[in-house]
Amino acid sequence: MIEQIQNSKKSDKYFKLLSSGINHLWTNTKELGIDKFVINTLEILMLLERDEYLNKLKLSRKENNDNAKYDKANGIYKRSFKSLSKDHLTINIPRSRSGEFKPLVIEILKQNQEHINELTLLLYQKGLSTRDISDILKKMFQEDISYATISNLAEKFNDIRLSWENTKLDNYYKVIYMDAQYQSLRRDDSYSKEAIHIIYGVTEDNKRELLSLSVNPTESANSWEEVLKNLKEKRGVKNIDLIVADGLPSLEDKIHQYYPGSIFQKCVIHKERQILLKTRPKEKAEMAEDLKHIFDNFDESSTIENAKNKLESFINKWKSKYSNINNYFKEGIVDYYFSYIKFDKEIRRSIYTTNGIENLNKQIRKATKNKLSFEKENRLLDYIFVVIKDFEEKNWQKYSVHLFKNWKKIGEGNN
Numbered sequence: 001m002i003e004q005i006q007n008s009k010k011s012d013k014y015f016k017l018l019s020s021g022i023n024h025l026w027t028n029t030k031e032l033g034i035d036k037f038v039i040n041t042l043e044i045l046m047l048l049e050r051d052e053y054l055n056k057l058k059l060s061r062k063e064n065n066d067n068a069k070y071d072k073a074n075g076i077y078k079r080s081f082k083s084l085s086k087d088h089l090t091i092n093i094p095r096s097r098s099g100e101f102k103p104l105v106i107e108i109l110k111q112n113q114e115h116i117n118e119l120t121l122l123l124y125q126k127g128l129s130t131r132d133i134s135d136i137l138k139k140m141f142q143e144d145i146s147y148a149t150i151s152n153l154a155e156k157f158n159d160i161r162l163s164w165e166n167t168k169l170d171n172y173y174k175v176i177y178m179d180a181q182y183q184s185l186r187r188d189d190s191y192s193k194e195a196i197h198i199i200y201g202v203t204e205d206n207k208r209e210l211l212s213l214s215v216n217p218t219e220s221a222n223s224w225e226e227v228l229k230n231l232k233e234k235r236g237v238k239n240i241d242l243i244v245a246d247g248l249p250s251l252e253d254k255i256h257q258y259y260p261g262s263i264f265q266k267c268v269i270h271k272e273r274q275i276l277l278k279t280r281p282k283e284k285a286e287m288a289e290d291l292k293h294i295f296d297n298f299d300e301s302s303t304i305e306n307a308k309n310k311l312e313s314f315i316n317k318w319k320s321k322y323s324n325i326n327n328y329f330k331e332g333i334v335d336y337y338f339s340y341i342k343f344d345k346e347i348r349r350s351i352y353t354t355n356g357i358e359n360l361n362k363q364i365r366k367a368t369k370n371k372l373s374f375e376k377e378n379r380l381l382d383y384i385f386v387v388i389k390d391f392e393e394k395n396w397q398k399y400s401v402h403l404f405k406n407w408k409k410i411g412e413g414n415n
Contacts, residue, residue: 043092046103050094053101071098158378161213161385168236169211173201174407176211177357178227178245180219183368183384186375195219196364196384197227200357201240206404210388211237215377221250228258241407242339244354246270252336265339268295269353275328283321290314297341298348307338344406363391 050073057071074097078090095101177200182193197219199212212231216223224245231237240262243255247266255264272291279287294310297303311334315326329337340352350356367387374380 046094049103050096050101054096069098071096071100073097158382161382164385169209169231170203171236172204172239173209173211173237173241174204174206174404175242175244175351176201176240177354178224178243179354179357179361181361181364183215183374183380185215185377185380192217195223196380197223198357198360198388199227199231200360201237202401202404206401206407208392208401210385210392211235213381213385213388215381219248221248221254224248224251225254225257228254232258242343242351244351244356246354247274247336252333263339263342264336265351266333266336267352267354268337269355271328271337275325278322287318290317295337295352297338298345300345302341302345304335304338304341307341308334344408346406347403350401350403360388360391363387 054071054073057069061070074095076092076094079093093103178197180195180197183196184191185194195216195218197212197214197216198210201209201211203209212227212235214227214230216226240259242263242265243259244265245251245255245267247270252264252266255262272288272295275291276284276288291314294307294314297307311329315329318325340348343351364384364387368383374383
């Protein structure tokens with residue numbers, strides 16, 4: 001500020017006043033305390049600002065024959081600033097009769113508080129609890145910010161998410177991945193784990209994009225129906241080549257209801273885990289190796305027919321020990337586990353499971369692990385949305401998914 005006064009060639013009187021005032025204050029900081037020193041310095045700066053403001057008006061009136069705006073000093077008013085210290089410090093702010101004089105110093109103090117607010121939101125976004133954030137701000141800035149204040153600041157994320165929810169998406173996506181994970185949420189006086197439904201897709205220019213984020217009490221074909229309906233009718237997604245999701249019963253019916261032209265791929269990893277969960281410990285390694293062989297269809301010569309033959313051999317091998325093993329691959333459903341073979345061999349590993357969304361799920365779990373629960377549904381969705389968008393900016397949209405450059409649309413894959 002002193003340098004600005006010098007550079008703008010203000011009168012020596014004001015500069016000497018400021019310098020001597022600050023020097024006097026500084027030599028007496030032991031008696032005054034650093035807080036008082038800061039306050040007195042700011043008050044001197046604001047008085048100089050007002051003098052300059054009034055002198056400019058006076059000069060303007062002389063140049064314009066008294067037709068310019070008139071104003072004069074009108075005492076001071078007191079204002080308390082918490083961000084300067086752990087205590088509430090009161091500063092005398094000079095004012096003018098018109099009320100139009102606004103000291104630059106006040107704007108600087110406001111910006112300081114805005115920076116603290118921004119830091120609060122950043123720490124919240126990175127997964128720190130409201131209690132942790134409050135403790136950090138108290139240690140770093142001597143700021144006592146309540147948990148409720150931090151939560152209220154976080155509501156800024158709600159406007160961003162709602163704006164995104166009301167924005168139209170692309171008409172076409174090469175593939176979308178659907179998955180759900182559970183988070184703790186408060187309902188009335190109790191807490192429960194509820195399913196966060198997430199969909200992301202690959203655009204025509206090979207970029208990943210978040211398409212849907214919602215919460216339901218549990219994951220089911222019916223809960224996904226609501227999501228798919230919204231995706232098509234409200235968000236404007238009309239055409240999808242491939243939809244990848246887990247093996248929920250009847251999910252294929254809901255998918256074909258809204259996207260009859262889409263190919264559906266049931267997640268192979270989910271199926272393998274389901275079978276291994278019911279396998280005896282001593283046979284798990286062998287069972288896992290056999291399952292891997294069934295779904296290892298990544299070379300040029302692989303066909304759905306060959307894959308089904310491998311599956312049939314697998315069932316014949318294990319049915320004596322596990323009589324219901326064929327129930328895992330019921331007629332009319334089994335084809336959905338081999339849909340990936342219809343596409344170019346270079347892309348199959350990226351579409352035969354929902355692993356494409358797992359990195360995102362890990363980020364969400366990492367960010368939410370310090371938050372034991374959320375008090376409101378909107379607060380939960382707002383927080384996860386910001387975590388996803390941050391991950392999207394640094395990873396998803398930063399790099400294109402190059403494997404999808406060889407994408408072949410429906411009907412162009414191998415049979």
